[in-house]
Amino acid sequence: MMKKQKYFFAVCILIAVNCITGCYEGYTGSEGEILKQYLDPPKLKELVDKPKVEIWIIDVRPEDAFRKAHIPTAKNFPSSRVMERLGELPKTQYLIVTCETGGRAQMVIRRLEKAGYTRFMNWGANSRYFNVYGSVSE
Numbered sequence: 001m002m003k004k005q006k007y008f009f010a011v012c013i014l015i016a017v018n019c020i021t022g023c024y025e026g027y028t029g030s031e032g033e034i035l036k037q038y039l040d041p042p043k044l045k046e047l048v049d050k051p052k053v054e055i056w057i058i059d060v061r062p063e064d065a066f067r068k069a070h071i072p073t074a075k076n077f078p079s080s081r082v083m084e085r086l087g088e089l090p091k092t093q094y095l096i097v098t099c100e101t102g103g104r105a106q107m108v109i110r111r112l113e114k115a116g117y118t119r120f121m122n123w124g125a126n127s128r129y130f131n132v133y134g135s136v137s138e
Helices: 002-022 033-038 041-049 063-068 082-088 103-114 127-133
Strands: 055-059 094-099 120-125
Touching: 033 041, 033 094, 033 120, 041 055, 041 127, 082 103, 094 103, 103 120, 120 127
Parallel strands: 055 094, 094 120
Antiparallel strands: none
8 A cells, every 4th residue: 555655646746737837838828839940959959049130039047047057149128127128129029038936937828928928838847958059148
């Protein structure tokens, strides 16, 4: 009986971790479906290598975390300050939003939605990119 309980507990933890880190990955605004083509790391790498002026990668982690490592070409809009910086985020811009796990990105996306933004996608954990391609630091 004890072995079954341990197994059940381990499965529950795996499900919880998956939900925390991946539930919002790929969530888009009403005009953000086009961004789903960049959801896989190799496709995002293509965008990093050949940036499109109408698409920004937005990292919502704190400034110190961003300075240590970020996806090349990403812009830093810390979640704690993004709402006071809306003037720097045109609603016409397509935004690929990322953070450590996707949870913080989703929190920012919810705020952006309330402010009228529709062209975005939650890319999820930036570690998906770092693990394959590395990162840049300042």
